[in-house]
């Protein structure tokens with residue numbers, strides 16, 4: 001089984017990065033986490049990556065005159081390590097069309113809402129303000145339009161009376177840590193693939209939200 005060389009791009013805490021690293025440690029995982037890149041030198045996730053023995057690279061967007069200049073530096077770092085696939089995990093920079101098209105079909109992101117609801121930032125606050133009773137998270141392919149890429153996987157959680165932004169974020173992040181490794185596995189083992197702008201699955205999802213395993 002070929003293991004695709006994956007880079008994780010972060011800006012902060014890195015808990016989704018850790019869930020991907022731990023999942024990829026499992027022998028049969030079709031991807032190898034080869035690099036963690038941060039646009040912020042003070043991202044707490046960098047220490048967690050180093051503790052996990054993963055190579056790290058800081059490319060500070062503030063040290064580059066333009067977004068394009070910053071992204072060319074990132075692209076060179078990715079190319080020099082033979083990276084084939086990118087996972088955005090709490091990466092908080094809007095990427096230009098140049099970078100997104102260069103990695104089209106090879107870059108995914110986790111977003112803390114049930115897209116297309118609540119694109120952008122402050123998703124939990126906005127969900128609470130609207131009084132929705134179901135919220136969640138989404139893994140999607142990255143396209144130039146923010147948070148508009150084809151959806152690979154979603155997980156829903158209830159919004160309960162008395163919920164705050166923090167309590168809702170805590171309930172959603174548990175699902176993020178379960179969903180992101182599952183989505184990366186599906187893309188890397190071919191169970192899910194991009195076809196003319198939509199994600200198609202080689203096996204149907206069943207009612208419990210998990211993928212039907214052949215013969216089950």
Ligand SMILES: Nc1nc2c(c(=O)[nH]1)N[C@@H](CN(C=O)c1ccc(C(=O)N[C@@H](CCC(=O)O)C(=O)O)cc1)CN2
Pocket residue numbers: 088091092093094095096097100109110111112120121142143144145146147148149
């Ligand atoms: N072209 C795209 N770029 C990115 C996408 C995408 O779908 N298309 N997903 C995002 C992730 N993201 C939400 O999931 C997101 C990240 C950042 C921002 C944002 O407004 N960033 C500001 C700066 C904020 C900061 O540095 O703290 C900015 O870039 O000016 C919104 C949504 C990753 N990129």
Ligand SMILES: NCC(=O)N[C@@H]1O[C@H](COP(=O)([O-])[O-])[C@@H](O)[C@H]1O
Pocket residue numbers: 010012013014015016017045089090091092110111112120121137173176
């Ligand atoms: N717009 C992108 C975005 O808001 N991403 C969100 O940032 C958090 C990062 O946490 P982490 O650093 O612990 O993985 C996660 O909740 C992720 O969905």
